[in-house]
Amino acid sequence: MRSRVPWLLVVPAVLGMAFLVLPLAGLLVRAPWSTLPQRLSEPQVLEALRLSLVTASVATAVCLVLGVPLAWLLARTDFPGRRLLRALVTVPLVLPPVVGGVALLLVLGRRGLVGQWLESAFGFSLPFTTAGVVVAEAFVAMPFLVIAVEGALRAADVRYEEAAATLGASRFTVFRRVTLPLVAPGVLAGAVLCWARALGEFGATITFAGNFPGRTQTMPLAVYLALETEPEAAIVLSLVLLAVSVLILVALRDRWVGAAA
Amino acid sequence: MTLRARIVVRRPAFRLDLDLTVGRGEVVTLLGPNGAGKTTALRALAGLIPLTEGSIELDGVRIEREPAERRPVGVVFQDYLLFPHLSALDNVAFGPRCQGRSKAEARLRARELLDRMGLAEFSSVRPHRLSGGQAQRVALARALAVEPRLLLLDEPLAALDAHTRLEIRSELRRRLTGFDGATVLVTHDPLDAMVLADRLVVVEDGAVVQEGTPAEIARRPRTDYVARLVGLNLFRGEGDGDRVTVGDLAFAAGERVSGPAFVAFAPRAVALYRTRPDGSPRNLWEGRIDGIERHGDHIRVHVDGPVPVAADVTPAAVAELDLTPGRRIWVSVKATETHAYPA
Numbered sequence: 001m002r003s004r005v006p007w008l009l010v011v012p013a014v015l016g017m018a019f020l021v022l023p024l025a026g027l028l029v030r031a032p033w034s035t036l037p038q039r040l041s042e043p044q045v046l047e048a049l050r051l052s053l054v055t056a057s058v059a060t061a062v063c064l065v066l067g068v069p070l071a072w073l074l075a076r077t078d079f080p081g082r083r084l085l086r087a088l089v090t091v092p093l094v095l096p097p098v099v100g101g102v103a104l105l106l107v108l109g110r111r112g113l114v115g116q117w118l119e120s121a122f123g124f125s126l127p128f129t130t131a132g133v134v135v136a137e138a139f140v141a142m143p144f145l146v147i148a149v150e151g152a153l154r155a156a157d158v159r160y161e162e163a164a165a166t167l168g169a170s171r172f173t174v175f176r177r178v179t180l181p182l183v184a185p186g187v188l189a190g191a192v193l194c195w196a197r198a199l200g201e202f203g204a205t206i207t208f209a210g211n212f213p214g215r216t217q218t219m220p221l222a223v224y225l226a227l228e229t230e231p232e233a234a235i236v237l238s239l240v241l242l243a244v245s246v247l248i249l250v251a252l253r254d255r256w257v258g259a260a261a
Numbered sequence: 262m263t264l265r266a267r268i269v270v271r272r273p274a275f276r277l278d279l280d281l282t283v284g285r286g287e288v289v290t291l292l293g294p295n296g297a298g299k300t301t302a303l304r305a306l307a308g309l310i311p312l313t314e315g316s317i318e319l320d321g322v323r324i325e326r327e328p329a330e331r332r333p334v335g336v337v338f339q340d341y342l343l344f345p346h347l348s349a350l351d352n353v354a355f356g357p358r359c360q361g362r363s364k365a366e367a368r369l370r371a372r373e374l375l376d377r378m379g380l381a382e383f384s385s386v387r388p389h390r391l392s393g394g395q396a397q398r399v400a401l402a403r404a405l406a407v408e409p410r411l412l413l414l415d416e417p418l419a420a421l422d423a424h425t426r427l428e429i430r431s432e433l434r435r436r437l438t439g440f441d442g443a444t445v446l447v448t449h450d451p452l453d454a455m456v457l458a459d460r461l462v463v464v465e466d467g468a469v470v471q472e473g474t475p476a477e478i479a480r481r482p483r484t485d486y487v488a489r490l491v492g493l494n495l496f497r498g499e500g501d502g503d504r505v506t507v508g509d510l511a512f513a514a515g516e517r518v519s520g521p522a523f524v525a526f527a528p529r530a531v532a533l534y535r536t537r538p539d540g541s542p543r544n545l546w547e548g549r550i551d552g553i554e555r556h557g558d559h560i561r562v563h564v565d566g567p568v569p570v571a572a573d574v575t576p577a578a579v580a581e582l583d584l585t586p587g588r589r590i591w592v593s594v595k596a597t598e599t600h601a602y603p604a
Contacts, residue, residue, distance in 0.1 A: 162309050163342040165329040168359035168407055177355070181346040 024242065031239055032232045039236040047214050048222035049240065055130065055218060056198040059137035063145045063194050068187060071149035072175060076158075086150075093143040100139055101207025108135065108208075132209035133216050137198035145194040152186020153179070189252055196248045200241065263287075263443040264411055268305050269314035270298070277301050277467040278315075283411075283443035290446045290458035294486060298467040299447040300339075303413050306445060308332045319410050319443075330359070335404030337414040341396045343388035349375065349399045350384035356407035374402040378436075393421045394429045401436060412437075414446040418453050430456050451490040455479065463487055481602050482525060494531070494570045496524045497604055505601045509567050512594070513543040514601035521604035528561060530598035531572035534591040535582055544594040550586050553579070560584075564592055 032039065039045065074086050092100055108115040108126045118124050126132045160182060164174045180187070202220040209216040211225065219241055226234040264283040270276075277298035283289045291299040304310045306317060308329035317325040324332050335356075343352050353371035358364065375384050378398040388396060397417060404412060417433060418426055434457050437444055448454050454461055455475040463471040463478065463486070471483045482488040488495035498507035500522035505512045512524045538545070548566025555561075560579050562572045570592060574584070584590070 157342075159338065159340075159342050160344060162307075162329070163336065163338055164344075164355070164359075165309070166307050166332075166334060166336040167356035167403065168330050169355070170330055170359075173359055178344060181344075 027235060027238055027242060031235050035232070036236060036239075039233060040240070042233070044213060044222070045233070045237060045240075048217055048219050048237070051130070051133070051214070051217065052199055052219040055133045055137055056195050056201075059134045059141060059198040060145075060191055060195040062134065062138045063142040063198075064187070064191060067142050067145040067190075067194075068149055068180075071146045071153060072179070074146070075150045075153035076179075089146055090143050092140055093147070097140050097201065097203030097205075098207050099203075101136060101204035104136060104139060104204065104208045108132075127208055128210040128212065128216060130209075130215055133205055133218060136204040136208040137201045140201050140204050141194045141197040144197050145190040148190030148193060149183065149187050152183040152190070155186075156182045192248055192252055196245065199244060264306075264317070264319055264445070266306065266317040267315035268302050268317070269312060270301055270305055270310065271313040275467060277305075279462070279464060279467070279469045281445070281462065283445060285443065286438075286441050288437050288444040288446060288457060288459045289462055290448060290454045290460070291462050291464050292448060292451065292454040292458075292490070293464035295449055297464045299449075299464050300415055301467075302464070303336075303415050303445065303447050306411065307334050307336050307413055333408070333410040335407050335409030335412045337397070337400045337404050337412075337417050339415045339417075340420055341388075341400035343391075343396055343399055343403070345388055348385050348387060349380065349391065352388065352399055353402045353406050356403060360407060370406060371402070374406055375399070378402050392425075394425050397421070397429065397433070401433075405440065410442045412440055412442060412444045414444070416448055417446065418448070418450065433457065480525075481523070481600065483523065483604070488525065493525045493527055496568055498522055498524060500601060500603075507568055510544075510546055512599055512601070513596040514599040515597055516601045518601045518603055522601050523604050524599060524601050526594050526599045528571040528573040529559075530594055531570055532593050532595075533562065533564070533572055533574060533578070533582060533584070534593070537591050538593065543596050544599060546592055548590060548592050550584060550588045550590055552586060553584060564590060566592065570594075 070089065074082065074089070105112065105127060107113050108118070110116065110119055110125055110127065115126060118126070126135055156179065160178050161174050164178045165171075169177065200220055201218070202224070205216070205218060206221055211217050211221050213222075217225070219237055223234050223237045223241070226237060263285045264281065266281045267279075268281065269278045275298070279298075279302060281289070281302070291302060293299050301310065305312055308324075308327060308331075312325050315325065316323055319333065343349075344355065347355065350368060350371050353374055354364075354367040357367035357370050362370070372381070372384060375381055378401065380395060380398055380402070383391060383395060383399075388399070391399060397420070401417075418430055421429055430453060437446075437457065446457055448457075458475055461471075461473060461475055461478050462469055463484070465484060465486055471478060471487055473481075478487060479491045482491055482493055482495050485495060496507040496512075498505045498512070498521075500506075500518035500520055502517050502519055503513060505514060505518065505522045505524045507524060514524060537547075546567050548564040548570075551563040551565040551569070553560060553562050556573065559573045560576055562574060562579075562584055564570050564572060572592065574582075578584075582590075
């Protein structure tokens with residue numbers, strides 16, 4: 001028979017679990033359930049929700065278009081500095097988002113290295129616009145997609161790609177007709193993760209895009225702002241984000257949560 | 262000649278160096294133990310790994326610098342590697358599509374090929390629902406769909422169970438006969454090699470050790486590996502006309518040979534005696550029984566002595582002679598069934 005589980009491990013484990021679960025429970029307990037429908041239909045809430053969904057989706061699309069090829073490059077080719085590049089790509093994963101926002105301002109801001117040129121050449125400026133929100137979200141979320149897709153590519157059997165090559169497929173055709181379909185589940189999982197990260201983005205967004213209702217004020221920003229003026233509205237907005245997170249977990253349960261079981 | 266190649270691939274602790282010529286419509290089989298470099302040679306021909314040295318000439322055109330997708334080569338891979346997300350039809354149509362044909366044209370060609378393989382009703386089926394034999398035929402159809410001048414098959418029967426193997430082997434033989442380009446097939450199974458090949462090339466440790474028709478190879482093996490495959494006793498010695506001296510033994514053989522020579526005989530040409538037989542039979546020596554095992558409908562006796570031999574005897578003889586491991590026994594081989602040939 002197995003010996004008893006040592007309480008020196010059980011007690012911290014239970015405390016840890018409580019620490020993770022209680023705040024969420026608190027959110028549910030304190031939620032103004034009676035006024036919830038009314039709160040949710042307030043124009044400001046709807047506006048923030050719409051903006052969040054749109055920007056997170058566009059940011060995910062941007063990440064897919066740029067990130068999948070980047071993941072392919074990292075997984076399927078060998079060039080000097082590949083490992084360094086891979087490390088650089090993952091920096092935004094660990095970088096405090098607010099630092100990312102500052103960095104974006106320095107490059108894409110009106111006086112920034114690229115932003116200056118954008119402004120003079122096209123009269124186009126990113127900071128404090130909805131497009132800026134997308135840029136900030138994509139910057140923070142893309143590493144999630146790249147890492148997920150690169151992992152899927154490395155796990156995929158390259159012999160299928162060799163078979164395609166012997167059938168006359170160019171490398172791009174191999175990618176489009178064989179590699180991509182084979183790693184589609186990985187790409188989908190990466191995209192969902194990326195979208196979730198973009199949806200929750202706060203630091204880089206408020207730094208780079210500011211906090212203008214209807215233009216750059218996404219859900220997390222609205223939550224933060226509402227907390228000072230209308231705590232109940234903050235709770236409602238938080239509930240919405242919590243619901244979205246749970247939905248994502250359910251959607252990915254086989255890939256991520258179930259994987260370890 | 263359709264294919265003329267010198268394949269040199271160097272890796273740390275491994276070197277593959279072989280010359281290969283394959284005629285139009287000819288099926289050449291690379292036979293060898295695992296790790297001999299057969300698959301490496303095939304991958305080099307397909308363009309999946311670069312040559313360290315050498316050249317590949319197909320129909321008079323040098324192709325060793327062309328990437329895989331530009332070589333007129335079709336490959337049937339070991340596990341077939343049918344694209345799991347495409348139907349059988351689209352697997353076969355993949356090549357023609359890549360060659361720039363329209364979708365309709367490519368599918369038409371794929372349908373023709375599947376028809377010819379007797380797989381018409383499986384065209385919309387995904388690979389995981391095909392049996393091993395069906396998958397192999399789809400893989401062959403897919404490789405032929407690009408109209409290759411060189412067809413490569415890597416262990417095409419290894420993924421099949423023994424039951425279906427026999428039938429599929431002869432069917433594959435028939436289909437390969439219908440292909441007019443050069444065919445190179447890789448296998449470690451001697452039976453597959455014998456049935457499928459017009460010519461055998463035996464590869465050991467990255468080099469060709471023997472080459473010839475299956476019948477030649479089966480009669481005159483030149484390495485222990487080949488001898489074991491074809492089930493012959495093989496010794497290397499020195500010939501002086503009538504006899505071949507192997508260690509302390511002098512073998513009389515059916516052929517005259519001088520200089521370094523091989524002596525080969527079948528286990529069933531070996532006779533065993535409990536006491537020294539009367540008269541003076543040639544090729545006689547005394548040994549010790551090393552092991553006894555069942556081998557089909559007869560018994561194979563391994564006898565250690567001046568040379569280690571395998572002898573096939575009937576179960577009745579085993580009882581009669583009271584053959585047990587460790588027993589001393591007299592061994593003789595008929596000169597008429599002993600073959601000698603230059604080494």
